[in-house]
Amino acid sequence: MIDIDVSAQTAAMTCTQGDVLFAGLEKALDNGRGFVFVTDAGGKLLGYADLTMMREAFMKGGHLSGQTVGDVAAPWGSAKEPLGVEPVLDGEGRLSGIDESGPQPFLPVSEPDLTHREMRNAFDAFLSTWISSTGDYIRRFEREFAEKMGMAHGVATSNGTVSLHLAMATLGIGEGDEVIVPDLTFAASINTVMHVGARPVLVDVDRDTWCLSAEAVERAITPRTRAIMPVHVFGRPSQMTEIFELAQARGLYIIEDCAEAHGAKYDGQPIGSFSDISSFSFFANKIITTGEGGICLTNDADIATRMRMLRDHGMRPERRYWHEEPGFNFRMTNMQAAIGCAQIERMDELLAMRAAVYDRYVEALSGIPGVSFPPPMDQRAQPVTWFACAQVPEDKRADLIAACKAANIDLRPFFHGLSSMPAYRQYARKCPNSTWLSRTGVNLPTSRRVDDAMVARIAGVFESVLGKKA
Ligand SMILES: Cc1ncc(COP(=O)(O)O)c(C=O)c1O
Structure with missing residues (x-):
């Protein structure tokens, strides 16, 4: 010292x-x-x-x-x-x-937040020699994450794409089935529907929540619909109580894609706890990370057992090399889970850090011509900050991104609407809200390094392109 x-x-x-x-x-x-x-x-x-x-x-x-x-x-x-x-x-x-007021190194949109706790856990898992998919950290990670989200069972996977795939395969969704997916999401959501052989039905997102609304879902239901996949995009919870009631009434499954919204709530209940199976991602840019990683949560013991079996090649847990059906290798390693256990301990701190970053942006960028922030959600929703988001004039967005790049700052455009991409052309729908968001949205750097001085610097770049703050 x-x-x-x-x-x-x-x-x-x-x-x-x-x-x-x-x-x-x-x-x-x-x-x-x-x-x-x-x-x-x-x-x-x-x-x-x-x-x-x-x-x-x-x-x-x-x-x-x-x-x-x-x-x-x-x-x-x-x-x-x-x-x-x-x-x-x-x-x-x-x-x-x-x-900290001098020149800064490149500021990426996202950085994994890793401390000595994650390092010690990863080292410990390594030294235990349990480096594949059995070990104490796996069991602990599954238990603690499920508990934190108010769910009975957690089945950890190698990433948040295969967790969606596993959820659908477990529920028997496939050929001839339709799954309702929002148009504004990362492509993994729709890709997995296609990978199980089902037909994705794209639905525009709500202009205020940026997620599926229960009304829009209801309009898209057909006799072939088997499941709804709400995606809580950018930390913003979908109207889960209403979607849950609709699914109950129509006999549909819900698979919640919670990859971007760990810790968000709706009607006081954690997102991920409204569905038959919910799926989370722990990729390095997520609210908590395991490097690569995912998890499926459920309250149904039979579904959990089937997910464990399908995750492990379809093999009966009590009868080695006896395969009930052709399954997958979707397992997470003990080393990934070790990092995840430290991240669960820090999850509240990480959420608070992200919320503080978002508040700094609102304070510093509000009033700059053309800049707006996501509409406040109604009282029932408690969003979290994944990437801090803003909207900027469509015709100035490319210049703004270029100016940020010149200043060593990463500013990222929103996802493209799924309907706009050739890979999904056959499922394309008119989705004006998703199109508008995808053309005007930007993700702002969201990490511990975004302090007041950094936000002031970013505000300066915004003003240089969009004009002075009112
Ligand atoms: C909404 C959404 N779903 C699924 C995924 C896939 O997760 P992973 O990258 O862990 O496969 C992501 C990740 O970026 C995502 O944002």
Whole structure:
């Protein structure tokens, strides 16, 4: 520890030269900047050590020969790319604070938020040698995630695409069946319907919720409809009570695609708890991540048992190599689950961080000509922030994205409406709301690095293209 009085934020960025490599690695992860300042015992700045330098030392066995953070540090000022944080020094060269107002490294739309907790869990799973799809972390991850979403059973999968596939295969959806899918979603939702041999029926999203409405679903039901797939796009919950009642009345399954909305609620109930089977993704850009990964949740013990069997080649769990039907290998590994267990512990913190980022954007970008934020949802819905979203004038969006790129900031257009793409031409419908959203929507960078200074920088780029704030 350094022995001068620095803020907690500065301390979180700083190691002394004698700190062991793992202290530097953990701090560089935990502070979200990927590097630490290195000082002598009196707090005098010696240089910096980033994750790449420390990883290289670790891979050469530096941790065995007692290498320290000081041994691998480089002089301050030698980095080729901006590190985003400048040291503030007192008259004697001692680190007295940090300054984040200078040039910043590239800011992606999303970054996995990984700390020492995820690292220790992943290391622990590795050292246990249970690196495939059995192990304590798998069972724990399934149990804890299901509990957090208020569901009885969790069946972890290798990603959030195969979890949708598994859900439909388990419910026997296939040839001759129709599944109702919103037009504005990531393509995995529709692809999986096609992969099980069913026919996707595309339905426009509601202009305010950006999701399927119960009325629009009702209009699309035919005698062939077997299931509804509401997608809680960009963290915004669909009207699940109404859709659930409709499905009950019409004898339809619901498969909720919750890939983008972990923790959102409708009528006080977690999304993912309204359906026969709900599906989540844990890809690296999701609210919580396992690298790649997914899960199916259900309250029905028989459905859970069948999902476990189909996930594992259709093999009877109690009779090895006896296959009841041709199943899949859709399993998650214990190493992925280990990362996921740490992320579940941090889920509330991660949701709060994302909500705070969104609030900063609303404060800084509101009033810039042509910029709007998603319409507030009614009291019954509790959305979460996955990627922070805004809408901008259609004719200026490309210029805005280019200006952000020039400023080292990633701004991403919304998904294309599914009906607009050749792959889904035969299912295309007129979907004016989805078309309008897909042409005007942008996803803003959403991560711990998006603090007030960063949002002010992004607001500056927006103003340079769209005009000054009113
Ligand atoms: C709505 C939606 N469904 C499904 C998926 C697929 O998840 P995965 O990438 O884990 O396969 C995603 C992921 O991007 C998604 O956004």
